Amino acid sequence: MRASYRNYQLYKKVRQKFAIYAYGLLAIWLLLALIQWIFICLVDPVRELFEEASIACVFTFILAFFIFYFFVYVEKVRFINGINFLICILIVELQIISLFALVARVQWRDLLTFFVICVLLLFIFLYVSSLLPQRADLTLDVAVLFISAFFSLLGAIYILMYRFLITENKPSRFLSHGALEFLAFELYISLMILTFVMYHAQTINGNRFAEMQLNDFLLASVILFHDFLIIYWLTFYWQYKYKPFTSDEHQSPASDDEASTTSTENPRWNVF
Template sequence: MGPFPLFVRLNSLNVFFTSYYWLSCLFFGVGLVLLVLFIFFEVLRFNKMVNWLFAVLILEFIVLGIAPLVVRHYKYQFLFSFLIWTLVLALFIVCGSFLPLDLTLDVVVLFVLAVVSIIGAIYFVMLYIVANVAYSFLIARGFIVISILMFVMYHAQIINGGRFAEMRTKDYFLAAIILFLDFLLLYLFSFQMGPKWSDLCDRERSKNLVLFRDSTTSNPPKWWYTRTSSTEG
């Protein structure tokens, strides 16, 4: 997560990732493909010459994929969201580690609750998109966050060990990537609360749920708008 503050502070990076957002989509897609390969092929995780390379590439490609969202964030809101979700992740890792219930043994319960959460989330997202029901997106986000936090506790137990299912000690890179992705899943919801300056059709939407504003960025800078054929014309 170290490069994220640079995306917010440096105008040159802001311009680049705003104009070439498709490049970040490519990075993100490649990062997910590398993640799948890293999970399913043990030789990539246990070869000391390869596991470092794959772990770094996965993390950096995913971080670069998130860059177009980060550059549209207010810096104070970015820092506040980062702090809040870090504390939430740490809290549920501790809770999962000391929870007497073995979630690795009752993993079916987690998947059932996850499916129910997905159904509820999709329903309220559709209400938000189709019927414009107020605050329905926040309810959908609540369903998904609850599901993610349950799996955070599950991941904490398999990483710490001493349960029915546990991760091998040699899988430390995979453990780090799993916790990073858990944090990222939580943190991605922060971007919905950011400014919508790229929406040229409805400027009022740029004020949607923005908690922290910079006095120097009350109006969108010129580079903020995503460059499309309609805006360039």
């Protein structure tokens, strides 16, 4: 009995160390992304460069997509010391660069505010997942999780098509009807991803039916970073079209033309 208890205590310490590594790396990826995105927003020559180089950002996304796919499914690569870390940095950096074309078209106040909101949501759900009792083990009921994700995706895709094909140009008092449909779409997708955040957190924290390998913290951090990205990508609709946290006098000259064209199509709202 004592030996079993000692083994369990040792396992808990190792698992906690693994979780610290995974969440610590996630924090590094997020900080790395924020620094570069803010830099793009604030330095006008760089902003203008990436406004014109959107195709390069698409290319980096496609490249990151396939490298990430390779990294997930080729397990041996994940355990080659040095190579695994370099691949993770490459994936993260390519995903950061892939957003430059969008970042160059928004204001830093909106970018930063939505970034903070998404990070808070991410870590709130990470924390909540650790508080769930054993009977709420998401790793045990993966089928239920994927069925829920399927229905979320089903509703989201229908709403997205409805938004673009039917209600795009209908006026509304505060937001266009198209924006309301996009909000519903965003909520569907975000809730689905946040559910997967909780699932991933439980596989990281351990003491569940399914757990990540104790030396796979690099993969854990990159998966959580992509969970964040999906939620954050969706906020660029609001950042670009409505700029809710940037008053008119704080807009950069580069966005004046865009603001003048979008303001006639969409009612402007912000917190100021």
